[in-house]
Amino acid sequence: MIKVRGLHKHFGNLHVLKGIDLDISAREVVVLIGPSGSGKSTLLRCLNFLEQKDKGEIWLMGQRVEPDQVNLNQIREQVGMVFQHFHLFPHMTVLENIMEAPVQVKKRSKAEAREQAFSLLKKVGLQEKADEYPDKLSGGQKQRVAIARALAMSPQIMLFDEPTSALDPELVGEVLQVMKELAQEGMTMVIVTHEMGFAREVADRIVFMDNGIIAEEGKPADFFANPRHPKAKQFLRSIL
Amino acid sequence: MNRFVESFVGTFSGFAKATWVTLEITVASLLLASLIGLVFAFMKISDRGWLRLIANGYIGLIRGTPLIVQIMWLYFGITHFIVLSKFWAGVLALAIHSGAYIAEIFRGAIQSIDKGQMEAARSLGMSYGLAMRRIILPQAFKRAIPPLGNQFIIGLKDSSLVAFIGVSEIFSVSMSEAAATFRQLEFYSIAGLYYLALIVVFSLVLHRLEKRLDKGSR
Numbered sequence: 001m002i003k004v005r006g007l008h009k010h011f012g013n014l015h016v017l018k019g020i021d022l023d024i025s026a027r028e029v030v031v032l033i034g035p036s037g038s039g040k041s042t043l044l045r046c047l048n049f050l051e052q053k054d055k056g057e058i059w060l061m062g063q064r065v066e067p068d069q070v071n072l073n074q075i076r077e078q079v080g081m082v083f084q085h086f087h088l089f090p091h092m093t094v095l096e097n098i099m100e101a102p103v104q105v106k107k108r109s110k111a112e113a114r115e116q117a118f119s120l121l122k123k124v125g126l127q128e129k130a131d132e133y134p135d136k137l138s139g140g141q142k143q144r145v146a147i148a149r150a151l152a153m154s155p156q157i158m159l160f161d162e163p164t165s166a167l168d169p170e171l172v173g174e175v176l177q178v179m180k181e182l183a184q185e186g187m188t189m190v191i192v193t194h195e196m197g198f199a200r201e202v203a204d205r206i207v208f209m210d211n212g213i214i215a216e217e218g219k220p221a222d223f224f225a226n227p228r229h230p231k232a233k234q235f236l237r238s239i240l
Numbered sequence: 241m242n243r244f245v246e247s248f249v250g251t252f253s254g255f256a257k258a259t260w261v262t263l264e265i266t267v268a269s270l271l272l273a274s275l276i277g278l279v280f281a282f283m284k285i286s287d288r289g290w291l292r293l294i295a296n297g298y299i300g301l302i303r304g305t306p307l308i309v310q311i312m313w314l315y316f317g318i319t320h321f322i323v324l325s326k327f328w329a330g331v332l333a334l335a336i337h338s339g340a341y342i343a344e345i346f347r348g349a350i351q352s353i354d355k356g357q358m359e360a361a362r363s364l365g366m367s368y369g370l371a372m373r374r375i376i377l378p379q380a381f382k383r384a385i386p387p388l389g390n391q392f393i394i395g396l397k398d399s400s401l402v403a404f405i406g407v408s409e410i411f412s413v414s415m416s417e418a419a420a421t422f423r424q425l426e427f428y429s430i431a432g433l434y435y436l437a438l439i440v441v442f443s444l445v446l447h448r449l450e451k452r453l454d455k456g457s458r
Contacts, residue, residue: 048363050359050362050363073362073365073366073367074365076362076363076364076365077364077365078365079363080363080364081359081360081363083356083359083360085354085356087354087356087357087359087360088360089357089360089361089375089379090379091378091379091382100364100374100375101361101364101365101366104366104370104374105364105365105366105370106365146360149364150363150364153364153365
């Protein structure tokens with residue numbers, strides 16, 4: 001589903017990604033962890049070309065993708081993204097936020113898009129908020145709407161960039177719950193998170209990044225019980 | 241005081257006609273200026289260097305020279321090449337002038353929108369243009385309204401300068417009345433009153449608009 005080969009990325013003089021190779025198969029849930037500045041978010045953002053890679057290959061759904069390619073938007077439709085700070089559209093109601101891309105990009109009829117939006121809101125437990133504006137919602141509710149908005153494009157892959165890091169602790173659970181259900185339905189997911197309990201429970205694979213490389217990867221049970229890389233050991237000690 | 245009222249009433253029909261001309265010039269030039277402003281705002285945020293260069297040159301030239309000079313350039317310059325009435329030469333000069341300031345207002349408003357909005361839109365498969373039109377511009381316009389209103393008020397008052405190329409708007413009527421009667425203070429004050437009245441009305445409309453657009457957040 002996702003294949004990355006020799007991916008490099010610089011920000012000015014900073015070498016953020018130093019040759020990433022990664023394969024993710026369909027229905028797999030991969031959690032990226034690592035110290036801050038290790039390149040997790042940058043890697044995720046490279047996967048839907050919000051950041052342009054400097055070197056390397058990215059294959060999505062069997063196609064090699066380059067940033068200047070004409071159908072990049074069509075490929076992005078199939079890769080949903082959820083951001084740390086939600087980025088809901090503040091001038092639209094919850095329902096309009098979800099309907100926007102299906103209507104404008106996929107040219108669905110409004111009635112059809114509305115119906116779909118309602119069913120997605122039901123899925124994330126927020127039907128009653130359909131006509132509210134985003135500023136009336138709590139952080140957890142905003143993030144659930146953001147997930148519904150991404151799902152409205154029926155993506156094949158979902159990327160989550162620290163989806164619970166901006167939330168009050170008591171609101172984290174409701175978002176993780178939605179993500180867990182999504183994983184159980186077989187969505188291919190790549191998640192950057194600091195929620196280790198969630199990673200252990202939901203991930204098929206943990207990818208530990210340090211200083212721009214993948215330092216270690218493995219099944220969550222193995223990784224959390226016996227980290228081999230010294231940096232991984234140190235990281236787990238510092239957060240658990 | 242009596243004399244002032246007399247003068248006011250006596251010239252009312254002339255000034256009323258002139259007020260209408262001032263309004264026409266202002267509305268026409270500001271509509272055109274908004275269009276120019278939008279185009280140059282996009283040029284300024286473009287990633288093509290030559291577009292930014294043109295926009296910066298235009299804005300620099302307009303901000304660096306007095307409006308009255310620009311009006312003269314246009315009136316005496318462009319009429320060598322095309323036939324343009326005083327009215328339209330005035331409208332065009334004012335539009336080109338305000339356009340530079342409005343470009344900066346739009347650019348500032350567009351750039352003030354969190355870049356996460358564009359990223360979210362792009363990640364949903366929207367093209368740059370579609371994301372701009374549906375997501376960024378509606379928010380940017382809302383944010384641009386207070387400074388835009390300010391610029392429109394300046395534009396209304398600046399329209400008085402086209403009196404010097406002979407357009408019969410409020411200020412030019414007051415100039416000829418003052419010259420004919422030697423009652424300068426009186427007639428220039430009357431002109432001031434007409435401008436003040438127009439701006440009070442405009443400010444009220446603007447205030448209403450801002451309140452109505454205040455739904456949603458930010």
